[in-house]
Amino acid sequence: MTPLRIPLPTHFLAAATWITAMASPAISQDMVGFNYRGESFSIDSTTGLTQLLMRDPNVFFTDTTRMPDGRLLATVRRYKKWTNRTYLGSDLVEVNETTGAITNYLVNDGVVTQGLAPKGTNGQWFIQERSASYWQLCYVGEGILRYPPLPGEITALTLHGGKLYGWSPTAGLITIDETNRTWSDVNPFVGATAAIQFLAVRSDGALFGGGNDLYRIDPATGTTQFVASLGNHDLRGAEFLSAFVQPFGQGCATTANAPSTLTVSGSPRLGQTLTSTSSGHGPSRVGLVILGGSKTQSAFGSLPLILDPLLGTSGCKLHVSMDAMIAGVTSAAGALQTPLAIPQTLPLLQFHLQHAVFEPVQGGMSWSNGVSIQIGR
DSSP: OOOOOOOOOSSHHHHHHHHHHHSOGGGGOOEEEEETTSEEEEEOTTTOOEEEEEEOTTEEEEEEEEOTTSOEEEEEEEESOTTTOOEEEEEEEEEOTTTOOEEEEEEEOOSOEEEEEEETTTEEEEEEEEETTEEEEEEEESEEEEEEEESSOOOEEEEETTEEEEEETTTEEEEEOTTTOOEEESOTTTOOOSOOSEEEEOTTSOEEEESSEEEEEOTTTOOEEEEEEOOSOOEEEEEEOOOEEEEESOOOBOTTSSBOOEEEESOOBTTOEEEEEEOSOOTTOEEEEEEESOSSEETTEESSEEOHHHHOOSSOEEOSOOSEEEEEEOOTTSOEEEEEEOOTTSOSOEEEEEEEEEOSSGGGEEEEEEEEEEOBO
């Protein structure tokens, strides 16, 4: 049998560069967007490149928001059939940011809504259309509370720096007083310089908005700067993907006769450092930090891949696609620990980690669980 030969970069930057080269262009897409045709897209906020995730013919998306706990919520208008558009009502829903699918229906109000932003931990502000010239700022929390009408249509809402912002088709960027529900024009001399149907805040505090195109918006002056075309998808809501670290799967036994458990500490954002750690191994043992661009497919077939028939191990699985590896040695206490410095220039990719250690167990190796990491700004 020909021995397996895989590149062994000596540090994370080399490994990440390898994964970037091996993976699809979609890895730099750092936003998810939704339109009035029930379509959801992954979006690259630098180039405007979009990729269709899915289409639900029974809903029209009207806006989205990121809640403080990380959930992605959306307002939708529901229809029985796309062909005759039998109207069933409006809902506040929870959405999976990776697939674009609705995962949970939260509130049904039955009226046309647009604009969505967090209010506190669990509540939401939204704009309700009562008629063509009658718009209300409303609050979802303990039931639905309606407030006096706003002077004009508001097409988007977001919370930025503790302030509630909106977009007016005539005034442009506005701030909304959450106490008395009045709004103020950020810059009366600018007006609406772009067609904005959604507002979104990046993790570094930058404010963006768009619809068919993406713009960066100065919250102090209300001015817009064109970033990229979004392909005329008529997006009504979009949010930046959240950065996350998420374990999955299970490891097999180490020298300590316990499953090899991989944890990753630190912030998964550009310029920060993560640390991957597995413990319970024998001291001074050679180990590998395995990096992969996929946790579902590899050169050896579908993942997870059972390793026992191949290596003689017991209960061990390959969880990631082995696109690159970093070699290391366990400490005297039996921990394999590797710092992963995230360069400022690294694309906003998602990748996956797993540890493997050569030690005196069945098959001569222990294999940890996997961990998925989404890099954010």
